[in-house]
Amino acid sequence: xxxxxxxxxxxxxxxxxxxxxxxxxxxxxxxxxxxxxxxxxxxxxxxxxxxxxxxxxxxxxxxxxxxxxxxxxxxxxxxxxxxxxxxxxxxxxxxxxxxxxxxxxxxxxxxxxxxxxxxxxxxxxxxxxxxxxxxxxxxxxxxxxxxxxxxxxxxxxxxxxxxxxxxxxxxxxxxxxxxxxxxxxxxxxxxxxxxxxxxxxxxxxxxxxxxxxxxxxxxxxxxxxxxxxxxxxxxxxxxxxxxxxxxxxxxxxxxxxxxxxxxxxxxxxxxxxxxxxxxxxxxxxxxxxxxxxxxxxxxxxxxxxxxxxxxxxxxxxxxxxxxxxxxxxxxxxxxxxxxxxxxxxxxxxxxxxxxxxxxxxxxxxxxxxxxxxxxxxxxxxxxxxxxxxxxxxxxxxxxxxxxxxxxxxxxxxxxxxxxxxxxxxxxxxxxxxxxxxxxxxxxxxxxxxx
Ligand SMILES: *Cc1c(COP(=O)(O)O)cnc(C)c1O
Numbered sequence: 001x002x003x004x005x006x007x008x009x010x011x012x013x014x015x016x017x018x019x020x021x022x023x024x025x026x027x028x029x030x031x032x033x034x035x036x037x038x039x040x041x042x043x044x045x046x047x048x049x050x051x052x053x054x055x056x057x058x059x060x061x062x063x064x065x066x067x068x069x070x071x072x073x074x075x076x077x078x079x080x081x082x083x084x085x086x087x088x089x090x091x092x093x094x095x096x097x098x099x100x101x102x103x104x105x106x107x108x109x110x111x112x113x114x115x116x117x118x119x120x121x122x123x124x125x126x127x128x129x130x131x132x133x134x135x136x137x138x139x140x141x142x143x144x145x146x147x148x149x150x151x152x153x154x155x156x157x158x159x160x161x162x163x164x165x166x167x168x169x170x171x172x173x174x175x176x177x178x179x180x181x182x183x184x185x186x187x188x189x190x191x192x193x194x195x196x197x198x199x200x201x202x203x204x205x206x207x208x209x210x211x212x213x214x215x216x217x218x219x220x221x222x223x224x225x226x227x228x229x230x231x232x233x234x235x236x237x238x239x240x241x242x243x244x245x246x247x248x249x250x251x252x253x254x255x256x257x258x259x260x261x262x263x264x265x266x267x268x269x270x271x272x273x274x275x276x277x278x279x280x281x282x283x284x285x286x287x288x289x290x291x292x293x294x295x296x297x298x299x300x301x302x303x304x305x306x307x308x309x310x311x312x313x314x315x316x317x318x319x320x321x322x323x324x325x326x327x328x329x330x331x332x333x334x335x336x337x338x339x340x341x342x343x344x345x346x347x348x349x350x351x352x353x354x355x356x357x358x359x360x361x362x363x364x365x366x367x368x369x370x371x372x373x374x375x376x377x378x379x380x381x382x383x384x385x386x387x388x389x390x391x392x393x394x395x396x397x398x399x400x401x402x403x404x405x406x407x408x409x410x411x412x413x414x415x416x417x418x419x420x421x422x423x424x425x426x427x428x429x430x431x432x433x434x435x436x437x438x439x440x441x442x443x444x445x446x447x448x449x450x
Pocket of ligand 1: 129177248
């Protein structure tokens with residue numbers, strides 16, 4: 001394909017775009033359970049308008065756009081206060097991954113400078129987000145992966161044991177993605193502090209949701225910047241901050257530590273160059289939209305949304321628990337949870353396939369086999385339909401259980417995947433892992449080919 005000789009009219013483009021998107025996940029109707037965090041048309045319009053207003057502006061050079069600088073400073077200040085330390089410093093980034101990459105790089109460079117560590121390692125529970133492994137891969141840091149307890153929370157003793165003289169960072173999540181469980185942040189931080197090792201809290205998922213829960217009567221263990229021994233924390237605005245994509249925050253207790261995040265270069269003929277984060281050009285729209293949504297919702301708005309989402313979550317969990325064979329994994333802290341089967345004769349993957357046939361897009365997980373759900377305001381109206389379909393789907397699985405589950409049924413649910421990479425089975429062994437990674441790379445190779 002080439003750039004067309006004659007350009008298309010707006011109308012022609014619109015027609016084509018509708019056609020291209022016809023198979024896209026229908027997030028507005030609440031049938032998807034990841035990727036989009038929809039808080040209703042009102043919030044959506046606020047974000048969209050602000051994004052379009054600042055669509056062309058570039059936060060690469062804050063001197064040219066004082067507006068963006070002010071938006072970002074206010075977003076960071078609002079985030080820092082919400083997350084336990086109004087005096088913390090921070091930056092907006094393009095997403096959770098960039099925030100985590102920066103936390104890793106900062107720790108690596110600080111540890112090289114202050115401690116002479118040249119063979120860096122990061123200690124992280126197996127449930128920590130793969131963006132951390134990606135960052136370790138990019139920055140030449142060896143990941144030391146620790147097991148979790150039976151309730152899927154990080155095992156602090158295992159972390160203590162894994163820390164060595166090359167450890168530059170210890171990570172805990174609030175909550176971790178797979179089961180929505182909060183790691184014991186205070187204990188992990190204490191173990192890291194004992195050895196003067198920086199600790200990062202990955203609150204990408206929970207950072208803009210968990211803080212509202214105590215006011216709603218839920219018990220939440222301390223996880224934020226106020227915890228002794230926490231050095232940095234990441235929190236995504238484009239998840240439960242309900243803003244446009246391309247918005248996350250990363251915070252640091254100590255400005256002199258954050259210095260190691262930055263890059264400056266004075267020798268370029270193009271001029272003096274400085275950049276706080278990974279991206280060069282930074283879209284003004286994402287920054288403006290985050291600011292607008294936070295100012296628009298206010299504490300009242302976030303609290304109201306959190307209340308609604310928690311009500312929906314409890315009703316959904318009730319449906320899952322009402323199916324005898326199913327079990328919620330661990331103790332999910334907020335509105336993200338996974339369920340699996342406690343009956344070896346009842347295949348939760350087949351259940352996912354049956355739900356898929358009814359239009360529901362549940363994300364399949366592995367180790368153990370389970371289905372993942374992230375509840376948003378978009379789901380408040382679908383609970384009854386979901387519950388009916390779940391109980392029918394469960395009945396179908398029981399009926400089929402006697403006649404061995406077909407490979408076809410399992411395949412339909414897709415392999416355990418995150419963000420859309422689909423294979424055909426669940427990984428079990430190291431060898432399998434290698435094979436699957438090779439297959440994933442092949443998939444990525446093919447992605448942008450027509
Ligand atoms: C979503 C998520 C990330 C990564 O964020 P992206 O915005 O997808 O880059 C990291 N950690 C956790 C716990 C997450 O849920």
